[in-house]
């Protein structure tokens with residue numbers, strides 16, 4: 001079992017406080033305004049979106065997700081790894097292409113780094129990555145979302161050894177997926193949906209006041225220490241009170257998968273996301289209330305109720321609700337630094353329908369200025 005180093009004061013594992021910081025403006029990134037933006041989302045919640053899209057469209061999307069995730073992983077490494085490390089990885093990858101034992105040594109080194117990432121992102125455990133004749137094989141244990149993890153694992157190996165795309169096969173049994181990836185010479189056409197993402201320091205963000213109180217020892221917000229519980233031996237983390245499993249990923253990873261699905265499957269994808277998320281929130285509303293510390297409260301649909309519920313948007317890294325107005329029956333929410341408008345519109349309309357027991361329509365402003373206004377009204 002892994003030895004877990006954690007903060008003596010708040011109990012949060014060190015791998016969390018070293019890699020993630022919850023900012024007052026509703027964003028999650030590395031401490032000191034570094035690195036890519038991160039979102040956290042319920043595993044069941046994300047699975048509901050992917051499976052729901054699959055069902056609505058009537059086509060399997062696993063392979064599309066895997067191919068896109070490979071391209072996302074390339075960009076992730078480009079942005080997150082220091083220049084010298086990337087150059088060394090690629091150089092070694094090229095030099096040792098012919099030696100199987102050296103390749104396996106490289107994989108061991110890369111795997112160590114990848115496991116560190118998977119721990120705090122909560123994706124599950126990778127074991128036994130092996131170089132095969134024309135690709136790799138590996139075992140993925142307790143994967144949060146299997147196609148994302150297949151694409152991520154293969155993508156990091158492909159980056160090193162210079163293979164632009166790969167074809168996946170897998171078999172899943174009792175929480176363990178055995179995968180094999182065959183490397184291909186040509187870049188996947190889905191790579192066109194993935195561009196270099198901006199880091200915290202490259203982005204103009206709007207302000208917000210999430211009202212976090214930070215641990216004086218490790219810097220993690222106490223609200224987060226109260227919200228999540230980590231299990232590093234399973235590379236997973238959970239909401240403390242509901243026990244629901246969560247996972248984290250870069251915000252561009254979350255968005256580029258949907259951008260690709262929209263490009264490949266049709267313009268109605270954002271609308272499908274709204275509907276799926278709305279239904280998910282309604283079905284799980286007791287848990288949503290619990291997450292917002294409102295499990296015992298009676299909600300009447302006042303601005304205060306929505307304010308308390310919408311705190312979870314910032315905890316998940318999807319921006320911050322800075323204005324919440326009830327005008328007659330209409331609910332207007334302004335969100336600064338929104339992570340994904342369709343997803344947020346689904347959350348807010350789902351909360352409205354759960355509380356006010358009526359069907360709604362929802363509209364949003366595109367966030368070209370760094371904010372969106374989401375308006376929910378009864379149908």
Ligand SMILES: [Zn+2]
Nearest residue numbers: 007010215218
């Ligand atoms: Zn602490």
